[in-house]
Amino acid sequence: MHKVLIADDHAIVRSGLSFLINQQTNFQVVAQAANGNEAFLQIERADVDIIVLDLNMPPGESGLITTQRIRERYPKMGIVILSMHEEQEYIDKAMQNGANSYVLKSSSDDELLSALKSVANHQTYVDQNIILTKTDLAEINSQKVNVKMKGYADLSSREKEVLPLIALGYSNKEIAKKLFISTKTVEAHKASINRKLGFKNRVELVHYALHHGLIDF
CATH class of the missing domain: 1.10.10.10 (Winged helix-like DNA-binding domain superfamily/Winged helix DNA-binding domain)
Known part of the structure; x- marks a missing residue:
C-alpha cells in the first residue's frame, strides 16, 4: 500500500483528492497539509511514500522550494506536483527541483492517477497536455537553481x-x-x-x- 500525503491550501481540494485516491487499489491518503512547512513536518512524522503537492499555498513557502527541500531531505520520496500553473517556467523549475511528476489541475482525474501509478513504480510522469521540448529538458537538467x-x-x-x-x-x-x-x-x-x-x-x-x-x- 502506497501512503500518500496531500498538500493544498484549499480544504475542499484536499477532501476531493482524498476521496479519489482512497478509491484506488494500493493507494491510501494518510495525511494532509495546508502549506509547505506543514507538509514537511507531516513527512517527518508520518510514514509517507508519495506527496501530491500544490505549488501555491499562500501565505507560506513556495511549493518550488518545498519540493527542493523534500528532495534533499527525503531522496526516495515520490513527489507529484498538482498545479494550476501551465507556464513552462514553473514546470521546468519543479522538475529541476526534484519533482517526479507534474499534473495540471485543469486536467482529468486520469492524469493524476497515471502520475501516482508511475511515481509508485519509480518512473517520472508529465501531464499529457504538457509538451516538453529539448530546451525544456536541458533547463530541467541544468544546475542554474544552485547558482541563483x-x-x-x-x-x-x-x-x-x-x-x-x-x-x-x-x-x-x-x-x-x-x-x-x-x-x-x-x-x-x-x-x-x-x-x-x-x-x-x-x-x-x-x-x-x-x-x-x-x-x-
Missing part, C-alpha cells in the same frame, strides 16, 4: 524551514509553535541564517526571500 540560490545551500534543513516564516512576519513564539521547537532555538536559527547569508536586518531577509521566490503571498 548561492548561500541557501549552506543553511541547515531547519534553517530553511525558519527562513520563510521570518520573511512572512511570524514572531519567534509563533515560529516555535509551528515547528515544535523552543523560542531560544528559533533565535539561534535566525542568528545563524543572518550570519550565513550576511543579512543585517529582516528587510534584507525579506528582499532575499522575495527575489528568490522562497515565499508566496
